[in-house]
Amino acid sequence: MMIFKLAWRNIWRNRRRTLITAASILFAVLFASFMEALQKGAWNNMISNVVNFYFGYVQIHEDGYWEEQSLEKSFQLKDSMLLLPEQFPAIKAVIPRIESFALASTGEQTMGTLVVGIDPDAENQMTGLQERLTTGNYIEAQDQSVLIAEGVAENLKLGIGDTLLLISQGYHGVNAAGKYPVAGIVSFASPELNKQLVYLPLAEAQWFYGAEGMITSLALKLDNQGDIAPLMAALPAHIDTSRYEVMDWKQMMPDLLEAKALDSAGNVVVYFILYMIIGFGILGTILMMTKERMYEFGILTAIGMKRALLSISVWLEILLLAMLGSLAGILVSMPIVWYFKVNPIRFGGDYASTLEKFGFEPIFPAEFDVTIFLMQAMIVLILTAILALYPIWKIYRLKAVEAMRD
DSSP: OHHHHHHHHHHTTSHHHHHHHHHHHHHHHHHHHHHHHHHHHHHHHHHIIIIIIIIOSEEEEETTHHHHOOGGGOEEOOHHHHTHHHHOTTEEEEEEEEEEEEEEEETTEEEEEEEEEEOHHHHHHHHOGGGGEEEEOOOOTTOOOEEEEHHHHHHHTOOTTOEEEEEEEOGGGOEEEEEEEEEEEEOOSSHHHHTTEEEEEHHHHHHHTTOTTEESEEEEEESOGGGHHHHHHHGGGTSOTTTEEEEEHHHHOHHHHHHHHHHHHHHHHHHHHHHHHHHHHHHHHHHHHHHHTHHHHHHHHHTTOOHHHHHHHHHHHHHHHHHHHHHHHHHHHHHHHHHHHHSOEEOOHHHHHHHHHTTOOSEEOOOOOHHHHHHHHHHHHHHHHHHTHHHHHHHHTOOHHHHHHO
16 A cells, blocks of 8 residues: 555656656547547448348348349248237337349339338338438338339439339249339438339239239347347247248348458557557657656665565556546547547548448448447556556666666
């Protein structure tokens, strides 16, 4: 306890030096926390856009559908599947869909689209589709009209009330063709979804594809990602796994996980450089402190203070400084990260176009997670504790007479 009190008093003997050292640690925690929060926020935003706003965290398909994704792998929607929320409280809703590609055209404009038959009310519960309307009206279950994504509307030069012609191949190879008025236009944060989606009411889509009563997927709405693993473990006991496959978003989109892992691996290099800069900054202040106090160290050893005791005292001083700087860094980082969570960074121009090509929305919100601040503060604290071994090394090599003469 006496050593601790001595170390605490020593760090305030030279307030200027203390403030410089604490400030360097503060900015180290701030930069590292902000970078980590921005990187995590960008990825979580993308995953939320792609997964939660369309695919869902868990889906049920006919066995082999995800590999082939053909109407021939569609299945009859059973009442027992619609009752899954009663068996599993984690499931808030079930969203039936029938999906296939179709050629969409109007006038001389033609493009490939993903036509999705939906239950409008159920779909809106999970994806908030109605809130994504930019113009027009939301579709009802009995309608014979379509919702189209903003990118489809731009490419085909369509407006509300215009007619969209869809041509495709239906279930068991039947011809599929239909003309539908555009009821509304929706906008997605994910550029990929925004360029290809066309929505039909489920019954109309089943008629269009000649697949009455059939669906290709059943998406399960979950409010908490932590429910995914328990649900994936429990569902096989209630689903015929010889006929159906249950997949979570990580199994459905491994490329998204690989892209995230690749990006995280690239950030290791960036973090290494960042911590090298941080380390040299902290080391510089420790070198300055050690050089300034060599005369003091010489006097203390000359009058009989044990080097081990002196080393512990100096090491505790630097550790206390690191704690003060880390705590200040956390307190300064939190409001800054929160600001960029509420007001995300928005990119424009060529950089935004490049991000969209890779499936990123050009918006980077920061991720406000207390563990980010604590982890970065802990790393900087450990780094400082290691660098604090330098003055200990100098103390053990110290020659009292030479130190006092210098």
